[in-house]
Amino acid sequence: MSDLAIASRAVLKPISEIAASAGIPEDAVEAYGRYKAKIDPARLRARGAKLGKVVLVSGVSPTPAGEGKSTITVGLGDALAAAGAKTMIALREPSLGPIFGMKGGATGGGYSQVLPMDEINMHFTGDFHAITSANNLLMALLDNHLHQGNALEIDPRRITFKRVMDMNDRALRNIVIGLGGPTEGVPRETGFEITVASEVMAVFCLATGLDDLRTRLGRMTIGYTYAKTPVTVDDLGASGAMTMLLKDAIKPNLVQTMAGTPAFIHGGPFANIAHGCNSAIATNTARSLADIVVTEAGFGADLGAEKFMDIKARYAGCNPDAVVLVATIRALKMHGGVAKDALKSENVEAVRDGMANLVRHAQNVRKFGVQPVIGINRFTADTEEEIAVVTEWAAANGIECAVADVWGQGGEGAGELASAVLRAIEAPNNFAPLYDLDRPVEEKIQTVVREIYGGAGVEYSAAATRMLKQIHDNGWDNLPVCMAKTQYSFSDDPTLLGAPEGFTLHVRDLIPKTGAGFIVAITGTLMTMPGLPKVPASMRMDVDENGRAVGLS
Structure with a gap:
């Protein structure tokens, strides 16, 4: 049975009941239909100074076989709730790009899903449209400023901001605008990025409130003058209108899992080209309501988890109390050299060879002072001998490890994993980011490459070398780094598994x-700006005679 078919049979509770179970007062709930709502954090009643503990779900380097990280996140949240812990889940919103491109959906799977899955996957409450509109309003104002005389003396060749859309469309990566004559604008080269790569999305997800959102939008650098000095959104006078477009979107979205566990789904930067975490507002609002918040960072722990700990935790104060590393036997076999079409055959030696990937991720998590927990997402083709390779290594190295079948059993299949997580969050925690902010940018990059990726060094292009000088000259050295890198490898070569x-x-x-x-x-x-694969997932999508989605998975 498909994920969509399973989801369509679920009986959902009215969102007002989900909100009440989370301790959210009625006047803080802004319903979007019967099963979705926005929550106004300003109307929540403080329950005291104690905030909930954070469980960060990450994983091994992803493979085309799929690891089911979101599925484990949801199943683990349901299992913790069933064990008696007041639990909330905090996830990113899906992007239409991968939904119609390769992935097909991003709300979990099987009996471990957030619902209503079709609405969450498509349009949801309109947050991505608001972010896209705010970004593109900025660009319209910028190009209008050039057309109307360019009082700021912005160099059209040094504009660094781009327009965005929430779709994979490689044809828009590099374009020329302003053609057609003097009344049509100033001609210049530019392009589009996908919405999840926009700095507006990153600001949206790191802002602590409306005032901080406006401040962060205002200090975004959009380009440089002819004298090579930075130009900001505040210089252009655009931050107020952009904030107005985002004033409702900034409120977290409340939905439910199939088991009725409350879940915030809010914001959605990719982890391979951005920082890969849901909004700080959603995570910390959940912490104000629940004893345990289960959240997820995109792709493998070298990307999403590193950025959660070096960027999000710094700014939002949501330090992880435990990190779950999701692994699958089939992914380990691929990292061990097995082709995708041979993954169903038992291959214990390939699992052993592929363990090198999981081992490095586990060692990396420990470098942040946090104890990892390994969650094996079980598939029907996995054998006991293959699973034993992982569990025996974990036992020998003092790492909690549990097998979970959340696709087929939901939270009931994650009972052992939940117990391991409950033990881990009570263990001593010495969390600290990987590097100090006062170090030069190139030293921070070198630290990530050597300590997290296992590389020997860094080589900069001529353009990157020039920008390093500008970073130093403009006093931006005190910022953390966000690596834009392939998710498939610790290196920048996706074939090096x-x-x-x-x-x-x-x-x-x-x-x-x-x-x-x-x-x-x-x-x-x-x-x-990603491109579509040869056969996009959209080719199998449609609606039935009753207007219900078909083909989402």
């Missing part, structure tokens, strides 16, 4: 995100 060592990471460009508060280092051939 397992745990490669001694490689050189190639930084193609550096982009200061002065509103979000980090420096993006773009590596390898990574694009901030």
